[in-house]
Amino acid sequence: MSEPLVPIIERDDSGPYLVGTRCRACEHVFVGPREACARCTERESLESLRLADSGRVYVWTVVHRSFPGVATPFIDAIVDLDDGSHLKGTLADIDPDAVTFDLPVRVEFREEIPAGETLPYLTYVFVPSKETGDE
């Protein structure tokens, strides 16, 4: 089984998912673990949660130059997840000219093998939601 590329990916019997933190005091949701709420500074009321697997594109750019071994162009996007958190990642399976503000997307997990490597790693991408028909 491939290793997650980032520590916010966890697995259970249903497969991989993204983890975050919810502040019970102010209801704000963050990506990944937190020691304190960045919104209200509360430290005692944080709980881990499984992040939403769908959201909408807030902003994006097309990347034409990247690190050696990273295929370009690709779309780098910040997505507002349906639970209120915000996550940056690659938007895949769509023509860059077809991306729009507020585009519905879902989180998909993929195994990728970096150039020059032999072992795959597990990562996430955003893909257009099925109901938009933008595949």
Ligand SMILES: [Zn+2]
């Ligand atoms: Zn808070």
